[in-house]
Amino acid sequence: MNSIEIEYSLSKGDYLEGYSFYGKKSVRRKINIACSIILIAASLVLILLSLEWSFDLFNFIIALFFAAAGISELTGIMNIGRIMASVHFNGNEKFRELQKIVFSNDGLDYETRGGRSKIEWSYYNKFLESKNTFILIYGKSLYSIIPKRAFNAVQLEDFKKLLAEKIK
Numbered sequence: 001m002n003s004i005e006i007e008y009s010l011s012k013g014d015y016l017e018g019y020s021f022y023g024k025k026s027v028r029r030k031i032n033i034a035c036s037i038i039l040i041a042a043s044l045v046l047i048l049l050s051l052e053w054s055f056d057l058f059n060f061i062i063a064l065f066f067a068a069a070g071i072s073e074l075t076g077i078m079n080i081g082r083i084m085a086s087v088h089f090n091g092n093e094k095f096r097e098l099q100k101i102v103f104s105n106d107g108l109d110y111e112t113r114g115g116r117s118k119i120e121w122s123y124y125n126k127f128l129e130s131k132n133t134f135i136l137i138y139g140k141s142l143y144s145i146i147p148k149r150a151f152n153a154v155q156l157e158d159f160k161k162l163l164a165e166k167i168k
Contacts, residue, residue, distance in 0.1 A: 003104040004159055008150035010095050012086065014133055018145030019085040021130035022137070032073055032081075039070030101146070103162060121166040134163070 046063035050056045073079065089095050094114070102109040107120040128135040137143045151159055 002158075003102050004151070004155045004162070005100070005102045006146075006150040006155065007098060007100045008147055009098050010145060010147065012089050014145055014147040014149075015089045015095060016082060016085060017130055018133045018135050018143070020079075020082060021128060021133070022135050022141075022143055023081060025128055036070040036074035039066045040074070043067035043070065103159060105162075105166075124167050127163050127167045129160075134159070136163075136167070 043063040043066035046059050046066065050059040050063065071077070076082075094112070097112050097114070100111040107118060107123075110117045110119055124136045124138050126137040128137065132148050134146045134148065135143050136146065148156060
């Protein structure tokens, strides 16, 4: 196989899509769903208790807060993790640097303004493919996001085959 050479600067959209897609596939998402359900259930219990006994405004407000937090996390209206990822992206200039990668059977030759490195395929233990990105996973919550827009049509197909072959 010939090598595949790409160049790109990661956009905030790429980063957030990769972050969100990884999150949906991880245990973290299941924990968030469970916590959301617990918050909603706790809010219902507090509301019932505050109505059963003499109306307690403080408990009622806390219950509404729990319900709002649970519903917003469950529906993704106010995803705290996504907000934190956005802040992280904005605060780290390295994400936006030009990145050059050459993919070959031997691994990845990775270059940025800060230096060059050679990464073997065995470094990665899994990959995910979202609508617009590839997520190369090398540890728990450790991954590289590569936008599909960096590839031409032929490179994209060759890269998918290479990933399927090299990352089991």
